Amino acid sequence: MAISQLLTDRLKDKSLARSGAFVAGAWTETATGGKTFDVTNPATGEVIATLPDCDREDVDKAIDAAHAAQKSWAKRTGKERAAVLRKLYDLMVANADDLATILTVEMGKPWAEARGEILYGAAYVEWFGEEAKRAYGDIIPGHQADKRIMVIRQPVGVVGAITPWNFPNAMLARKMAPALAAGCSIISKPAQLTPLSALALAYLAEQAGLPAGLFSVVTATSSSMVGKAFSEDDRVRKITFTGSTEVGRILMRQGADQIKKLGLELGGNAPFMVFDDADLDAAVEGAIASKYRNAGQTCVCANRLYVQSGVYDAFAEKLAKRVEGLKVGDGMAEGMDIGPMIDENAVEKVQDHIQDAVSKGAEITLGGGRHEKGGLFFQPTVLTGVTPEMKCAREETFGPVAPLFRFEIEEDVIRMANDTEFGLASYFFSSDVAKIFRVAEALEYGIVGVNTGLISTEVAPFGGVKQSGLGREGSKYGLDDYTELKYICLGGIA
């Protein structure tokens, strides 16, 4: 298989660009069936790698190895597992520039943002390495005089991880790190659009001394085949997935036969509210960070911006002025704010949402179409006069479009914000302390950002309610999803 010079020429350590899948501790250049697939740069359309298109046999081989390696890994002390994760963290930081280049070239986000993602992913590795030593149990007072009750935590076992293209490093890092910290093994199936970041991570894990078989990366175009392989093999005890709610549902249905343990980070439809008493400049900066990060292709991106009547016009004007200054272009070029969309489907979905809104009475204040740079570049857009009947009110746009809804009173905006099947992230800006508590408590979301548009950190629990998912990633709660509680009842203690 091959890596294009277009990529390797940009790397200090060329061995980070891998041309094979990493299955059962070995770099595999040829899939069992001999098929391959291309990875392209969304900014230029150039092919940057050709990789093996793994088959069910390859996935099964990865599961065999993960199952065989897991027991002895789990027997190591937390401190020993932590030492490997710490080494991996150090390697990620030392290679952050190259990892960012690989990420930008396969996914499109601006290089500085990609580097931020690498450090964000590394932070999960550091955090869970530390948490490996703190997988505490409990001693519970016995219910009879001669009884003692102990609760211990044990790893769930083999984990199958399916991750999306929008955060090719961090979404995998925050699954792989807690799994390995807890004593599990893990098989990763990265999105076919962005497999190179996952392979680079596996390479660094190997360099960090992670024993063979504990972490495989299968590159495959048949994601449904991999999902089924994970669901049907009873040695895979947990499936962790980040992606669309639609695929989350499929995995849940498939996992039902074996009552598969599931971690699901699914779609969002984040409301972003600006009250009359908000600091408008701060709200604009929050909207820029939350809405336009990653070209709006983030499950926690503001999707619906609700602005109270008293500040609606002023906010719309300030936001449009700020958005006008955002630079769109190839993420490898200096000073870019917004890269290309991931593919043509993404561009068409964004166009569809804009056309739908305009046909129902919304106005385009800024942008509204493909960027003059052509290809997959899209103009950062601001829409005003948006109403609840429009598609962008109900569906995740996943693009650089800020639709501004007008509201009059607090009760109305809370009702509209909660009127969705999703419940991942939400945001609001206000300077009234009582209102801050009232609104934060009323929002049916797993995450609430108050007076900030940035909520992501490894130290806090990330996850959604309603159809946005199951479980939490990161924080002191993050290890729970990769461990089982075992209650041991000791009798005859006279």
Ligand SMILES: NC(=O)C1=CN([C@@H]2O[C@H](COP(=O)(O)OP(=O)(O)OC[C@H]3O[C@@H](n4cnc5c(N)ncnc54)[C@H](OP(=O)(O)O)[C@@H]3O)[C@@H](O)[C@H]2O)C=CC1
């Ligand atoms: N919550 C989030 O973070 C994300 C949400 N989304 C939302 O989903 C929409 C569609 O994006 P998309 O990339 O298609 O998201 P998907 O949910 O289709 O893809 C996410 C991951 O799941 C894999 N996958 C797809 N189908 C199956 C299946 N049947 N069984 C097992 N795995 C599967 C994909 O593999 P492959 O791509 O190789 O087929 C990828 O690795 C976006 O517009 C956005 O609204 C998207 C990405 C992330």
Ligand SMILES: O=C(O)CCCC(=O)O
């Ligand atoms: O879009 C996602 O899938 C997760 C958002 C990344 C983050 O902020 O943690």
